Amino acid sequence: MAFELTVRGAPQAYVSRPGCWEELGPRLAELGIGRALVVHGGDSWRAAAPRFPAAGTAKFRFERYGGECTYEERDRLARIAADERSEAIIGVGGGKISDLAKAVAGRLRLPVVLLPTLAATCSAWTPLSIMYDRNGAMTAYDIHPRANALVLLDPLVLLDSPPELLAAGIGDTLAKWYEADVILSRIPNPSVELTVAAFAARICRDNLLRDGEAAMAALAAGEFDDAFARTVETVVLAAGMVGGFGDRYARTAGAHSVHDGLTILPEAHAVRHGSKVAYGILVQLALEERWSEIESLLPFYARVGLPAGLRDMGLGAVPEERLRAVAERAVEGDASIHLLPGVITAELVLNAMRRLESFTASLASSPPADIGS
Numbered sequence: 001m002a003f004e005l006t007v008r009g010a011p012q013a014y015v016s017r018p019g020c021w022e023e024l025g026p027r028l029a030e031l032g033i034g035r036a037l038v039v040h041g042g043d044s045w046r047a048a049a050p051r052f053p054a055a056g057t058a059k060f061r062f063e064r065y066g067g068e069c070t071y072e073e074r075d076r077l078a079r080i081a082a083d084e085r086s087e088a089i090i091g092v093g094g095g096k097i098s099d100l101a102k103a104v105a106g107r108l109r110l111p112v113v114l115l116p117t118l119a120a121t122c123s124a125w126t127p128l129s130i131m132y133d134r135n136g137a138m139t140a141y142d143i144h145p146r147a148n149a150l151v152l153l154d155p156l157v158l159l160d161s162p163p164e165l166l167a168a169g170i171g172d173t174l175a176k177w178y179e180a181d182v183i184l185s186r187i188p189n190p191s192v193e194l195t196v197a198a199f200a201a202r203i204c205r206d207n208l209l210r211d212g213e214a215a216m217a218a219l220a221a222g223e224f225d226d227a228f229a230r231t232v233e234t235v236v237l238a239a240g241m242v243g244g245f246g247d248r249y250a251r252t253a254g255a256h257s258v259h260d261g262l263t264i265l266p267e268a269h270a271v272r273h274g275s276k277v278a279y280g281i282l283v284q285l286a287l288e289e290r291w292s293e294i295e296s297l298l299p300f301y302a303r304v305g306l307p308a309g310l311r312d313m314g315l316g317a318v319p320e321e322r323l324r325a326v327a328e329r330a331v332e333g334d335a336s337i338h339l340l341p342g343v344i345t346a347e348l349v350l351n352a353m354r355r356l357e358s359f360t361a362s363l364a365s366s367p368p369a370d371i372g373s
Helices: 020-030 043-051 071-083 095-108 163-184 192-221 226-249 254-262 273-287 291-304 320-330 346-363
Strands: 014-016 035-040 059-064 088-093 112-116 128-132 138-143 150-153
Touching: 014 020, 014 226, 020 112, 020 150, 035 043, 035 071, 035 095, 043 088, 059 071, 071 095, 088 095, 095 112, 095 128, 150 226, 163 192, 163 226, 163 254, 163 273, 192 226, 192 291, 254 273, 254 320, 273 291, 273 346, 291 346, 320 346
Parallel strands: 014 150, 035 059, 035 088, 088 112, 112 150
Antiparallel strands: 128 138
């Protein structure tokens, strides 16, 4: 069977070890980069700035981003980079900053260097950007023609990150298994690329169910250990490999479409990307009628701080007509939810959301079985 896919498997160079940010200057010199625009955030930069290394022979222009990964912000930063004659874009921060830095670099055909401060998504690994409008609603999914030039993942930096962001990363990465498996398990004689994607997706599930809770404890204690290291690399590296090798056959399915639908709610903008995706996993499983799998996942969700329903995201009071709009957005056009078996309609999604709320409420007084051990 022939598969129409393009492998975008990895950055050109990836380093993950304590203190690796100190390698930035020499590695920029190796790449022949003498000037770079450094894009950073606010809170994350205050935590990261003391660890940011000296430039070496390179010259940096530092610029704070406007808080959202939009085309307008991309173009603003591209103008600054062009005026500064930047030879690379460096992103220091979480997923939106990484996506924005990649978008700016893609616009200018420059290499991008990423120094993650969070393990909340696989954005540092993947050559793509999720774009939003000024109101925070997702608008596009742009794939860039070049791999990220360099990723320096220092787990000691990530020990300074808020716990809810690591929890969100765990939720986003757990979806790699559920979204990839529902597609790949129905493909006879998968190619080598798809076999690699399936293997990476299983690693995402197995590592997180084994190490996720311990990683959250390590973060709370500020102590670097093997569970924390494996978890953050699972969120960044293994998760990135799923879509990198599987392309459209493994990247997203129902969970991310539900996330996209939720972004139309202003009150959902304060909910982390990975938390919305984690909720989307449960909606996808409800669509698949896999209620026992939902029941077995819920204790793990509770231990790491992921939402079991709309109530847990502060969305329990959203009226029916607005939830219907969420469901309609989730199935819009060629949304990846249509990769699930059968014909998926907005009414089916809305019904799955309703049933999930009833199901989780019914289990509240009777803790379900646990797959996290």
